[in-house]
Amino acid sequence: MSVLTPFRLARTTAFAAVCVGLGVLAHLFAGGTLSGPRVAGGLILAFAAALPWTGRERGLAVILPLLGGLQVALHLLFSVSVSSAGDATPYAEAGAHLHSGLVPGVGMLVMHGWAVGLTALWLSHGEAMLWSLLRRLAARLCLLLDVLLAPAPTPFHASRSTEPEILRTRSLRHAVSRRGPPMGVPLTSR
Numbered sequence: 001m002s003v004l005t006p007f008r009l010a011r012t013t014a015f016a017a018v019c020v021g022l023g024v025l026a027h028l029f030a031g032g033t034l035s036g037p038r039v040a041g042g043l044i045l046a047f048a049a050a051l052p053w054t055g056r057e058r059g060l061a062v063i064l065p066l067l068g069g070l071q072v073a074l075h076l077l078f079s080v081s082v083s084s085a086g087d088a089t090p091y092a093e094a095g096a097h098l099h100s101g102l103v104p105g106v107g108m109l110v111m112h113g114w115a116v117g118l119t120a121l122w123l124s125h126g127e128a129m130l131w132s133l134l135r136r137l138a139a140r141l142c143l144l145l146d147v148l149l150a151p152a153p154t155p156f157h158a159s160r161s162t163e164p165e166i167l168r169t170r171s172l173r174h175a176v177s178r179r180g181p182p183m184g185v186p187l188t189s190r
Contacts, residue, residue, distance in 0.1 A: 008054040011130075015054075015123065016046035019067055022119055023074035030108065034078060042074050057131040064120040071116050 020042045024034060049070055053062060 060124040
């Protein structure tokens with residue numbers, strides 16, 4: 001088990017919870033009913049699909065199709081009910097759902113599209129903020145370790161420099177003085 005495994009599991013769990021939560025809310029809003037095993041199966045499906053993608057930072061180009069594909073799979077999973085006899089019948093036949101069979105209507109497709117798009121934007125921005133925060137924390141930690149592990153500074157010795165530092169005003173600090181003989185050239189008398 002690597003150090004990053006708990007971090008990957010937390011990210012995968014958050015993605016699966018958002019994905020299944022979106023599917024469950026949309027399904028219930030449309031008039032469907034759900035059972036506990038269906039929701040648990042949806043969570044397992046979303047978790048298994050998202051886990052391989054959590055190894056590094058992902059953007060909208062990865063999150064949007066993954067979320068869209070999972071919403072289609074969850075729609076199919078939630079739209080098939082198991083009756084007491086054990087045979088699978090669509091909710092539309094029971095009159096409890098707003099679309100016919102497993103094929104959604106135009107309104108449901110539009111609602112799924114909007115929900116998937118907005119949720120994917122939300123997740124990608126959250127992903128970017130998380131990784132930005134982690135990069136900043138790592139930079140601060142490296143800076144702190146550099147300060148703590150740096151060798152002790154050497155004590156100041158007066159013998160380093162016998163000449164005092166030239167004090168210049170702020171406006172003249174880049175000025176070059178060229179008056180007098182060149183430095184380092186011995187003066188010779190004639």
